Structures are given as structure tokens and as C-alpha cells.
Amino acid sequence: MAILNISDVSPMQRNANASYTPRDFSLPNSSWSSETMRLYSYYNSQCEVDNDTGEKRGGPWRRLPSYDRFHMSENGESTWTDVSKVEPGSATLIGGVYLNKYIQANAREFTRSIKTAGAAFEYVVFINKEEQRSVCIFQAGYLLEGAPGIVHGGAISTMIDTATGIHATHVYGPVMTVNLNMNYYSPIALGSTVLIESSLDKSTGRKHFISCKVTSSDGSTLHTEATALFLSVNVNVHHPSRM
Ligand SMILES: CC(C)(COP(=O)(O)OP(=O)(O)OC[C@H]1O[C@@H](n2cnc3c(N)ncnc32)[C@H](O)[C@@H]1OP(=O)(O)O)[C@@H](O)C(=O)NCCC(=O)NCCS
Structure with missing residues (x-):
């Protein structure tokens, strides 16, 4: 299994079956x-x-x-999203707030963006x-x-x-x-x-x-x-x- 640096891959690639070193x-x-x-x-x-x-x-x-930072669902699965497959208007509850999946997939910590x-x-x-x-x-x-x-x-x-x-x-x-x-x-x-x-x-x-x-x-x-x-x-x- 390839070890990737998270900063070198797109959110879509992160969804692939690979582990990485953040x-x-x-x-x-x-x-x-x-x-x-x-x-x-x-x-x-x-x-x-x-x-x-x-x-x-x-x-x-x-x-x-x-x-x-990357988001994980409660069962531990990554919630990084393949943005090409996002249904219009689809959203997930993250930290008590409904986030559009496109927003989730592109979210970055402000000071490290x-x-x-x-x-x-x-x-x-x-x-x-x-x-x-x-x-x-x-x-x-x-x-x-x-x-x-x-x-x-x-x-x-x-x-x-x-x-x-x-x-x-x-x-x-x-x-x-x-x-x-x-x-x-x-x-x-x-x-x-x-x-x-x-x-x-x-x-x-x-x-x-x-x-x-x-x-x-x-x-x-x-x-x-x-x-x-x-x-x-x-x-x-x-x-x-x-x-
Ligand atoms: C944090 C948050 C979820 C707390 O809501 P809550 O759980 O309903 O908490 P409460 O409003 O009951 O406040 C709890 C206590 O903190 C106090 N408190 C809340 N906000 C305060 C403030 N701005 N200044 C001083 N005291 C404050 C309340 O008076 C209360 O005190 P008490 O227990 O002695 O009565 C809510 O205030 C919030 O979402 N705020 C926005 C935070 C934010 O976006 N920050 C920037 C990004 S991190």
C-alpha cells in the first residue's frame, strides 16, 4: 500500500484505497x-x-x-468526498452542522491553508x-x-x-x-x-x-x-x- 503525503494529493485521491503520512x-x-x-x-x-x-x-x-486535518465519520471512515460524484444539495452532519459535501471536500484549516x-x-x-x-x-x-x-x-x-x-x-x-x-x-x-x-x-x-x-x-x-x-x-x- 502506497504511503502518500497528504499535502501532495487531492481530496479525490485521498479517497482512494491508500494510506498516507500526514x-x-x-x-x-x-x-x-x-x-x-x-x-x-x-x-x-x-x-x-x-x-x-x-x-x-x-x-x-x-x-x-x-x-x-481530515474529517472522519463516527465509524472511523474518511469522509473526504469525490467532488465529481457529489449530488447537488447533498450534505453531511459534521460537528453539529450540515456541511455541503463540496465544502467538506475542500475544507482547510485557516492558518494552514x-x-x-x-x-x-x-x-x-x-x-x-x-x-x-x-x-x-x-x-x-x-x-x-x-x-x-x-x-x-x-x-x-x-x-x-x-x-x-x-x-x-x-x-x-x-x-x-x-x-x-x-x-x-x-x-x-x-x-x-x-x-x-x-x-x-x-x-x-x-x-x-x-x-x-x-x-x-x-x-x-x-x-x-x-x-x-x-x-x-x-x-x-x-x-x-x-x-
Ligand atoms: C460554544 C457554544 C456551543 C456554547 O453554547 P451552550 O452549550 O448552549 O452554552 P451556554 O450558552 O449555555 O453557555 C454556557 C456557560 O458559558 C457562559 N458563556 C457563554 N458564552 C459566553 C461569553 N461569550 N462570555 C462569557 N460567558 C459566556 C454562559 O453564560 C454559561 O454560563 P453559566 O453556565 O454560568 O450560566 C455556543 O455559544 C456557540 O456555538 N458559540 C459560537 C462559538 C464559535 O463559533 N466560536 C468560534 C469558533 S471556535
């Missing part, structure tokens, strides 16, 4: 700057690793892989379980421009929502963002690398409060601060990309 977007690529690589290497060197005897060794951090390396959102998230905090290394590509030369505020809030959401999901399971508050203090230069650090403030029942700050890579400039509220939700769809 692409991990959080690994370095040629677009990563020396500063992005320096930060990546720093956190990666403090990650827990299995040694030869199966023991866990190393630091408190863990890198979260970021796989391409632009394929050109370095063009938009380049990021990797590390979780520190002991301290209940996470850090996201984010390199802002040239397609994220707002005012000339600086990163669009919506792109920054997208990354805050993403980084805090990954953190909340990792700790509490499936969640949805219900509130996001942002204060922008200092612009982020296009192409630069920043740190998005989030910490768990409190959790009561289904409600999880997270605060977050975006700083320059050396921590000297505070760009943005945010608070987020996530609500735990029941999902009836298995998402292998959500760890």
Missing part, C-alpha cells in the same frame, strides 16, 4: 528565519524524549505536531505541562500585511485564538472560543518572529479562562495582550489533528 506543519522549513530556528531549537532541546530503554528524559516541554512556505502563518506550539503554560513561536509572512510593513490586527488575533485554543484543547479536550479580548500596544513588523505565551488562569465547569501575551522574540517589547474564554463542547466527530 504532513506536520510545525516542523522547520526553508522559510524559517534564523531567529525562528533559534527559538525552535531552544524549546525543542527542552522537550521530553524517550531514551533507548523507553524512559522519559529531558525537560518539561512538548512540541505539538500540527497535522493536516496557504501552501507557500513562509507566505502567511508559520508557527509551532510547545506546551509546558508542569507550569500549565504554552508558547507559540510565530513568524508572520508577507501575506499578513495590515498597514504597510506591519502585521494585520486580525492576523494577530487569529494567531492568539489559535495558540490559546490549541492550549485549551490540549488540557481540556474539545472547546470553542466564546470570548476574545485584545489590546494592541506595539506593531509587529512583517516577517518578524514573535512569541505568543499563554497561561491558564482558571477553570470552572465548562469554562476555561486563558490569558496571553505577544512579545518580541527577546521579550523586550510587549506587542499584544489578550484574554480568552473557551467552553468545553461535545463533539461527535473524530478529528485526528486535535491532540
Whole structure:
């Protein structure tokens, strides 16, 4: 059985009888700057690793892989659709919402939807379980421009929502963002690398409060601060990309 990289095949091909290795977007690529690589290497060197005897060794951090998302039905079958065979108006219930099969077949996670390396959102998230905090290394590509030369505020809030959401999901399971508050203090230069650090403030029942700050890579400039509220939700769809 052929092993395919999911990013190299069309949704139609994914429906074929083949297995594939999903692409991990959080690994370095040629677009990563020396500063992005320096930060990546720093956190990666403090990650827990299995040694030869199966023991866990190393630091408190863990890198979260970021796989391409594909939808699975409850019985575990892929719901990727051959779009040429989609009946007009046909739809499937996904996560409580009826989605047209054409939409399903072409759906992409927003922050990973632009394929050109370095063009938009380049990021990797590390979780520190002991301290209940996470850090996201984010390199802002040239397609994220707002005012000339600086990163669009919506792109920054997208990354805050993403980084805090990954953190909340990792700790509490499936969640949805219900509130996001942002204060922008200092612009982020296009192409630069920043740190998005989030910490768990409190959790009561289904409600999880997270605060977050975006700083320059050396921590000297505070760009943005945010608070987020996530609500735990029941999902009836298995998402292998959500760890
Ligand atoms: C998440 C969602 C399914 C929750 O709906 P629900 O299960 O009916 O939850 P409820 O409305 O009963 O809210 C549960 C609790 O959270 C609180 N809450 C909900 N939204 C809130 C908000 N925006 N701010 C503060 N508290 C909020 C409610 O007051 C309630 O508190 P209580 O239990 O103390 O009374 C629904 O709000 C939703 O779909 N929102 C859209 C989320 C979204 O699209 N996010 C972006 C993509 S992730």
C-alpha cells in the first residue's frame, strides 16, 4: 500500500484505497528565519524524549505536531468526498452542522491553508505541562500585511485564538472560543518572529479562562495582550489533528 503525503494529493485521491503520512506543519522549513530556528531549537532541546530503554528524559516541554486535518465519520471512515460524484444539495452532519459535501471536500484549516512556505502563518506550539503554560513561536509572512510593513490586527488575533485554543484543547479536550479580548500596544513588523505565551488562569465547569501575551522574540517589547474564554463542547466527530 502506497504511503502518500497528504499535502501532495487531492481530496479525490485521498479517497482512494491508500494510506498516507500526514504532513506536520510545525516542523522547520526553508522559510524559517534564523531567529525562528533559534527559538525552535531552544524549546525543542527542552522537550521530553524517550531514551533507548523507553524512559522519559529531558525537560518539561512538548512540541505539538500540527497535522493536516481530515474529517472522519463516527465509524472511523474518511469522509473526504469525490467532488465529481457529489449530488447537488447533498450534505453531511459534521460537528453539529450540515456541511455541503463540496465544502467538506475542500475544507482547510485557516492558518494552514496557504501552501507557500513562509507566505502567511508559520508557527509551532510547545506546551509546558508542569507550569500549565504554552508558547507559540510565530513568524508572520508577507501575506499578513495590515498597514504597510506591519502585521494585520486580525492576523494577530487569529494567531492568539489559535495558540490559546490549541492550549485549551490540549488540557481540556474539545472547546470553542466564546470570548476574545485584545489590546494592541506595539506593531509587529512583517516577517518578524514573535512569541505568543499563554497561561491558564482558571477553570470552572465548562469554562476555561486563558490569558496571553505577544512579545518580541527577546521579550523586550510587549506587542499584544489578550484574554480568552473557551467552553468545553461535545463533539461527535473524530478529528485526528486535535491532540
Ligand atoms: C460554544 C457554544 C456551543 C456554547 O453554547 P451552550 O452549550 O448552549 O452554552 P451556554 O450558552 O449555555 O453557555 C454556557 C456557560 O458559558 C457562559 N458563556 C457563554 N458564552 C459566553 C461569553 N461569550 N462570555 C462569557 N460567558 C459566556 C454562559 O453564560 C454559561 O454560563 P453559566 O453556565 O454560568 O450560566 C455556543 O455559544 C456557540 O456555538 N458559540 C459560537 C462559538 C464559535 O463559533 N466560536 C468560534 C469558533 S471556535
